[in-house]
Amino acid sequence: MSLIKTEALAAALADFANEREWSQFHSPKNLVMALTGEVGELSEIFQWMTEAQSHAAGRDPQTAQHVREELADVLLYLVRLADVLNVDLNAAAIEKLAINAAKYPASKVRGSSEKYNAKKEKR
Amino acid sequence: MSLIKTEALAAALADFANEREWSQFHSPKNLVMALTGEVGELSEIFQWMTEAQSHAAGRDPQTAQHVREELADVLLYLVRLADVLNVDLNAAAIEKLAINAAKYPASKVRGSSEKYNAKKEKR
Amino acid sequence: MSLIKTEALAAALADFANEREWSQFHSPKNLVMALTGEVGELSEIFQWMTEAQSHAAGRDPQTAQHVREELADVLLYLVRLADVLNVDLNAAAIEKLAINAAKYPASKVRGSSEKYNAKKEKR
Amino acid sequence: MSLIKTEALAAALADFANEREWSQFHSPKNLVMALTGEVGELSEIFQWMTEAQSHAAGRDPQTAQHVREELADVLLYLVRLADVLNVDLNAAAIEKLAINAAKYPASKVRGSSEKYNAKKEKR
Numbered sequence: 001m002s003l004i005k006t007e008a009l010a011a012a013l014a015d016f017a018n019e020r021e022w023s024q025f026h027s028p029k030n031l032v033m034a035l036t037g038e039v040g041e042l043s044e045i046f047q048w049m050t051e052a053q054s055h056a057a058g059r060d061p062q063t064a065q066h067v068r069e070e071l072a073d074v075l076l077y078l079v080r081l082a083d084v085l086n087v088d089l090n091a092a093a094i095e096k097l098a099i100n101a102a103k104y105p106a107s108k109v110r111g112s113s114e115k116y117n118a119k120k121e122k123r
Numbered sequence: 124m125s126l127i128k129t130e131a132l133a134a135a136l137a138d139f140a141n142e143r144e145w146s147q148f149h150s151p152k153n154l155v156m157a158l159t160g161e162v163g164e165l166s167e168i169f170q171w172m173t174e175a176q177s178h179a180a181g182r183d184p185q186t187a188q189h190v191r192e193e194l195a196d197v198l199l200y201l202v203r204l205a206d207v208l209n210v211d212l213n214a215a216a217i218e219k220l221a222i223n224a225a226k227y228p229a230s231k232v233r234g235s236s237e238k239y240n241a242k243k244e245k246r
Numbered sequence: 247m248s249l250i251k252t253e254a255l256a257a258a259l260a261d262f263a264n265e266r267e268w269s270q271f272h273s274p275k276n277l278v279m280a281l282t283g284e285v286g287e288l289s290e291i292f293q294w295m296t297e298a299q300s301h302a303a304g305r306d307p308q309t310a311q312h313v314r315e316e317l318a319d320v321l322l323y324l325v326r327l328a329d330v331l332n333v334d335l336n337a338a339a340i341e342k343l344a345i346n347a348a349k350y351p352a353s354k355v356r357g358s359s360e361k362y363n364a365k366k367e368k369r
Numbered sequence: 370m371s372l373i374k375t376e377a378l379a380a381a382l383a384d385f386a387n388e389r390e391w392s393q394f395h396s397p398k399n400l401v402m403a404l405t406g407e408v409g410e411l412s413e414i415f416q417w418m419t420e421a422q423s424h425a426a427g428r429d430p431q432t433a434q435h436v437r438e439e440l441a442d443v444l445l446y447l448v449r450l451a452d453v454l455n456v457d458l459n460a461a462a463i464e465k466l467a468i469n470a471a472k473y474p475a476s477k478v479r480g481s482s483e484k485y486n487a488k489k490e491k492r
């Protein structure tokens with residue numbers, strides 16, 4: 001099974017930053033902006049695709065590689081951000097899944113993105 | 124060691140979506156927009172903080188919990204997006220770390236965010 | 247004809263911030279994050295819509311009002327950001343239109359979002 | 370006084386898209402993603418700057434030109450998006466200013482970004 005070893009990844013990213021004396025730039029605020037930049041690049045890949053085309057984004061090797069790198073960039077900044085904030089991403093994700101399951105009971109929201117959105121807005 | 128079991132997480136998210144008949148909404152294009160929304164919420168938490176305040180975001184329990192949930196949301200949509208695109212996030216992150224190490228040699232970029240940015244822009 | 251009086255709008259926003267002693271928070275960096283937050287909210291409105299549904303977003307009065315407010319928020323932060331950076335948005339937009347016309351000659355890119363994207367990436 | 374003639378700008382953008390047969394790509398959903406991409410580029414410019422450096426972003430001519438172009442890109446997509454959604458940006462901005470003035474009375478929020486954020490979250 002494929003695992004993301006977040007602690008190992010976080011340690012590799014900390015080493016990477018320290019070797020380049022970049023830790024000084026890695027405040028949570030700055031890392032959120034860097035994350036924004038990467039999500040913006042991901043958005044640019046998909047912006048003119050139809051939803052059907054987006055499902056097939058992996059077929060063209062050049063697009064697939066581009067997508068793969070941008071997804072990695074988002075993960076790397078996310079892991080780095082969680083690390084400097086001392087958040088255990090794994091535990092946080094498991095907690096959030098439980099919160100979401102309680103917030104969106106299958107019996108009430110089945111098939112409806114409207115209820116999905118409505119619940120989101122009330123948050 | 125804390126691990127993110129991406130396959131387990133991806134499977135849990137797929138189940139979650141299927142139970143609610145939400146898979147129909149989870150095209151890669153739509154999931155990129157959902158990711159954008161979550162990063163926007165993260166940005167709103169930090170927008171008026173100084174960098175120093177952002178380092179201390181974990182001290183206030185309410186802010187810490189808010190940050191924790193938004194980080195989790197970003198991870199959940201990222202894992203779901205990678206899953207529908209058949210990208211192995213873990214392998215992609217390791218590859219990207221190697222690409223970055225080659226692109227930003229420590230000896231050339233040490234201490235400089237300008238070179239960091241300049242390299243980024245050329246990409 | 248409907249005009250955006252940017253200078254009047256920028257002045258109103260500066261007064262608004264000064265009356266609340268919020269100018270201290272309005273660094274360009276912070277305003278870019280605020281802009282990100284607003285675009286994230288706009289993204290959340292449209293994330294689960296099909297493209298066809300997005301064209302009809304104005305038909306439901308509640309959604310129309312929500313969209314209208316988010317578009318306004320994006321404009322307000324953009325005008326404020328341009329103001330603190332001393333950029334004349336109007337002149338910048340006219341310049342950029344000319345740059346785009348030269349970069350994407352109609353005869354070469356007609357009907358193709360791929361060329362559109364390819365050009366973008368080279369930027 | 371510098372004016373943004375939104376109707377003239379919207380008309381120029383519609384002509385630009387029609388000449389390139391790009392109107393087919395300009396659904397509101399897609400344009401929100403394009404806006405996200407541009408805000409991401411703006412974010413990348415400022416991500417490693419301190420707030421003080423961000424105030425001086427106009428001093429370096431290359432950075433100033435880059436910022437100017439990205440601000441223009443955000444405005445162009447925003448005007449285009451409002452146009453395809455039939456929203457009068459100017460009227461929407463004036464309405465939103467009034468809403469904000471009522472929501473954030475100067476006497477209650479003076480000098481406090483916390484109340485500013487708290488109010489935002491309740492929205």
